[in-house]
Amino acid sequence: MKKLSFIFICISLFIFSCQKKDNKQKSPKLVIGIVVDQMRYDYLTRFEDRYGEGGFKRIIQNGFSLENAHYNYVPTYTAVGHASIYTGTTPNNHGIIGNWWYDKFLKKSIYCVDDKTYNSVGTETNKGKKSPYRLFTTTLTDQLKLAQNNNGKTIGIAIKDRSAILPVGHTGNAAYWFDNGENGRFISSSFYMNDLPNWVKEFNNQNNAKKYVSQPWNTLYDIKTYTNSISDNNTFEEKFKGEETPTFPHDLPSLMKENDGIGIIKETPFGNTLTLDFAKAAILGENLGKNKATDFLSISFSSTDYVGHRFGVDAVETEDTYLRLDKDLADLFSFLDTQVGKENYTIFLTSDHGAARAPSYLQSLKIPAPYFDAKDFKTFVNSITKKYFRNDELVENISNFQLFLNKEKIESLGLQKEEIINKLVEETINYKTIYKAISAKTLQNTNFTTGILNSIQNGYNQKFSGDVLLVPNPSTISSYYKKGGTTHGSGFSYDTHVPIIFYGNGIKKGSSKKKYEIIDITPTLSNLLHIETPNGSTGKIIDEVLKK
Template sequence: MKKSLLLSILSLFFIQCISVKQKVKASKNTNIQTTETAKPKLVVGIVVDQMRYDYLTRFQSKYSDGGFMRMLKNGYNCKNNHYNYIPTYTGPGHASVYTGTTPENHGIIANDWYDKFEKKEVYCASDASQSSVGVEGQWAGKMSPHRMQTTTVTDQLRLDTQQRGKVIGIAIKDRGAILPAGHSANGAYWFYGKDKGNWITSTYYTNELPTWVKEFNAADEAEKYMTTWNTLYDINTYVESDTDLSKYEGTFKGKANATFPYDLKSLQEENGGFDILKATAYGNNLTTDFAIAAIKGENLGQDNDTDFLAVSYSSTDYVGHRFGVNSKEIQDTYLRLDQDIERLFATLDAEVGKGNYTIFLTADHAAVHVPSFLQDQKIPAGYFDSKPLKDHLKSFLNTMYGSENLIENISSGQVFLNYEEIKRLKLSTTAIENALQQELLSYDKISKVYTRTAFLNSEFTHGIAASLQRGFNQKRSGDVCFVLDIATIPYSRTGSTHGSGFNYDTHVPLLFYGNGIQKGETLQRTEITDIAPTISALLEISFPNASTGNPIESALKN
């Protein structure tokens, strides 16, 4: 009896001690919650433009403990994460990450595409009804997300919190800031380097830059990076990359070859002013500076409504396109990005509090090895000259049907037919599609061809056909879609590119870290469309309205 009474008293004592300890911990900073059961005060979505999955493993020995490795060791790593549609470009990639669906539904079918109703090329984020804010009389701010036809996880957060939860999008590329931020964002900002190297926005969001953005621009932050770009560490230790002087790399105007160091100040005038920073590791440094300014300037994560910061690192794409995926320039860019992510973590720890935020990190696409390099390694690869194709197909259709006007446009691996001409000649659209399919299959370096009729009448469940179909938007896409041979690109013989549905373009990182995230990893296939429903489930909000992905349950704590 006495033992039972003593145990009861001790139990009550320990419970009171724990309760007092929690209250004391909370009272130290009333703005920072420490309980892991609460929803995150801030979600940070990081998209690294053109990041291949193997950049995590290839450069791992040189990463610090506080950047990528912090996420790898203490977060959840989806090691077999892929894009599940074609084309793998920046615009569709960012839209798909945040909408949880593919171009079939969200409508961003490429960065630029032929609008068969307007009869012209359109850009995924352009909006002539808007004006630039932060730069006078320029097209650079005439942007909005109006071409994206579905909601994003950021939109759903705004709706769920009655617009109390803030959403901010940041990227050097306008589309990398605008599409993730969604339709209802408080702000989206991107870099304009042709003037003073300022961050700008659009009247879609505001008519005047916030004070913190004005102060950032006034401090001429971009100017401090107009210096010499040399390797972070001894270049001789960069054994994970090709030689510095390589025939597979492009370079800047005014520089004879692609070798370190790069005197950016001397190259500035010939390379678009401050825009030269975009294609260096310093573009990511500048993006991190601005993201940190946003966290502080917008007071993100400082109340009970979850906020969302969408950050896209664009410079990795510019560097990859110019120098290639096997260059010392790309390695140095990722080693420096690792330090940027560590800086971002330090800011979040200080401003929001450990355990109070959630981060995911992924990419909008990956990239192919330079085909000329692959050829020298005796690996099948090649280049495709798209210019003669249109003339060839016009001539073919003229021979068959007596008209050279049956094709309106060929772009992004799609052929757009001229419906008015088909109607005038009383021809069958299906018959023309089938004829083009057979002709394209006989064309050198084209491996697969699918028609609009096939996509409308059949459901493909796997392989390239299924990826093409998920990227096919009935209203916006063309009438015949074709796929090039593996590792064959319509690009220069230096530098890397992307766009296909093959593993080198689809396999990208997906890391989760922080509040509500389980520590671990999986080799089960996950897809890019799973990110938005996973974050929605974590936040207990509605999924984006056209989401087709599934929450990654194993990444979430019970």
């Protein structure tokens, strides 16, 4: 009897062991990273009752949503956001400190992905001379390539070049972005290839961009139903050139000539739809999700940013863009179900930054919200150095709320650099729209663990950043936007609070109100994929998102 019991136990343990092996979570065949440019978190809640069941609601209800996720650095710009999402770290490590920034070695402003050592592919212009070489660390996509012995395909797609290039890191098979041109085409760089694949050429030959802008942009639904937005005709939005009012319908065919030709598509929701069309063509053309190794597709929807800049947070145009994007996402998810299989893909959706409400609109409600006048501030700064050091050429550059000193000039005059820096910190705080000022030396010698100075510190790169860093007042943006629209870049909640939603293979259903940071996405997915995190990663694994 004892012998039979022993045999029964052994058989049971063997069956249980086999079941555990069978139930082990299989890695997804395709990972899709979706970045919605300039998407504030509250666009999920504000338009919730208008979204369908197949887009945002599908991944929120069946995936895991982080409701209190934030960027943990300044500046909150597009290139910096995409780099931080995919490296799992902040600008002090990955080196992308802006879209453009002042290079204190070259003495000029540089663009984050410009690279003259490579050639354009798919266009005769210089718009393809790009690469990720200014990105210092590896990305999630790099690590996936390394873990799979360079197998699996990694492709980045966006209207913006920086949004296509930075997510796929240094080992991407391809990155494609939009070139306005005569017909509007997706192009690339010789960093990735010498010629466009046939499926890209076929897509470009269809002239889809031209088709989308051959019709007016009208609201998806009756304009009277857009009650989540302010009046369509208001003074807080920027008009398209040639329009008398910033109102629907926007007659795209007649507006093209004065508004960047076919490039006007970028500032409409149809730019997102075009991006979706191209992403679907990439999945089919590259057989993504059908290979032995895990593939990765990065999609950045850029048009939400262009629309937001022109029309602002509270515009009917912004609401309409998100309602249309919701339908595009539903189309994408349904397409993935069919082409890849519901159990074979994992998605994350987030944003590269939020946006401020138009100060003029906030002022109309008696909420403090000034504009920052860069020219006036430059005069103010030069007056400081003139007063205390008898020279108004000691500050070489002012950009991205940073001051770069003219070190050669200071040395030639026998002045002390630290004395000038301390005086600038002491005096610039007196400017009407400056909230805080801090020196690079303080950031190097002091550890700020919370608050806006912690965000400044995370965004400060000792090699590239300025000598004095400034924080404008809350809800302050450039006076450029006095004519309408808005922008982003601060460390305040309207710019830092963004959605993070995980969905699909290996992801639990649920939500969390705990505070997480944007740099936590990549360590979490690295754990899901059983790969090493990027070499500069400082984020943490969000354990509650993952199935055990």
